[in-house]
Amino acid sequence: MTTSRRIVLVGTGGTIASRSVEGAVVARVPAAELLAGADLAGLSSEVTVAALDHGTSPSFALSLDQVAEVALLVLDELGRGADGVVVTHGTDSMEETVLLLDLLHTGDQPVVVTGAQRPFDDPDPDGPRNLGDAVRVAASEEARGHGALLVFDGAAWPAVGVRKVHTSDLHAFEAPAGPRLRLDGVGLTVAAVPGTRGSLPAAAEAVRRSGLAPVDVVATVPGSDGAALAALLDRGTRGIVLQGLGIGNTAPGDTEQVRRAVAAGVPVLLTSRVAHGAVRAVYGGGGGVDLLAAGAVLAGDQTTWQARVLLAAALAVAPDDPTALVRGWLETRTNPSHPSTHEEHA
Known part of the structure; x- marks a missing residue:
């Protein structure tokens, strides 16, 4: 029996939400449009996804205060009963944001960060698959207890230690401990049991009170x-x-x-x-x-x-x-x- 899941998609910008404008790539695609274009093949009808916008910035322009705002927004959505949260984000500083989420998040609900190497209007974008994979991970029982994960190019990486390893290749991220989950476009398999979480005691309350x-x-x-x-x-x-x-x-x-x-x-x-x-x-x-x-x-x-x-x-x-x-x-x-x-x- 499939359990119903309510997932919240938080859009923050990045390449996944970018279009080509006058010779430059600019983030301007809202979360609802990203969701409409996502590859959600095989996703259970019991899963609902609500889209929420929190800016459309390139991640290289985000300050630590803005990253903290995103993390606290995610915690707020989990506190309102979301079964999982997906954050779309630029790849340049994605590893910082996913770690902060892991430091602040102490619950079992999956929190997933994803993005793309190619813009939304590219003839062969990678964003739709990455977003579809991220939603599947966030809605899965297998992802519970892993803390924050970074989903990219068919793999769900642990927050701690993940890093961008290529400026433009679609296989953009790796982590010393290897992936926690692998995805084949429809289903997912467990690659590693949940490891030690990155949660930092009392961090969420402290960041909410005084910022980073x-x-x-x-x-x-x-x-x-x-x-x-x-x-x-x-x-x-x-x-x-x-x-x-x-x-x-x-x-x-x-x-x-x-x-x-x-x-x-x-x-x-x-x-x-x-x-x-x-x-x-x-x-x-x-x-x-x-x-x-x-x-x-x-x-x-x-x-x-x-x-x-x-x-x-x-x-x-x-x-x-x-x-x-x-x-x-x-x-x-x-x-x-x-x-x-x-x-x-x-």
Whole structure:
């Protein structure tokens, strides 16, 4: 017996909602029109989908405050009794939004984010299939308990660790842990049991009360003298994500500014510019050993961009000491990366 499901579709813009206008691609297609064009073959008649618009912006133009608005809107719809929510979104910053949803969402109802690499009026768009898959996932029993998922090109990816891996290819996203569900255009199969959720305790209430804290990102390069970090500290930054080299190393000038930041009560998360593998404390001379000693938090295999969202949410929950919250979250959710001969080469 099929159980009835009420799904809410929240449109926010992005390529999936874009048309070509005077030589540029512009987001302007409303959610109801996206839904009307979606490939919903095989969807049970017991599933109803209501379309709701929340702007038509490219995701590269969204601020953290706007991302938080979307996440809180999703929580509100779930609180009103929706059995699942689908968010259509631009791919440029989709990984940030899906992580925030996972951090804030504590229920079992599926929350799914999707989009497209080709615009709505492309002769062969990918949006209709992706949206159809997203609705099927949101309405499925198999997706319950997985938290927020990113559905794209026939796969449902976990929020934690998912990242965009190609600028234009239809297979645009991957995650170290692999997909949770796979879709064939009509049905779906379970690829992995629900893993550890990304929920951050009390985050929804804190973000609703005070919003997300601003967090800055700095990328170290060979020869960095720490000037960029110093400028942020002089400006009064609340938190920093430092994208290091290799397994988690920075130039000595940046390492010295990390010491200054932590001493001033400014949390610093360390990530890597490398696509795969966790940052670890291996090297001295300004490397991960020195950064760890200076008080930086090693962010495991989290991407720079998801680490920014994590720290912003942690600052909202615990503005005076977010690092303990971040460390606890990372300890249970980072995918271990075992050292190899190649990893140890700086």
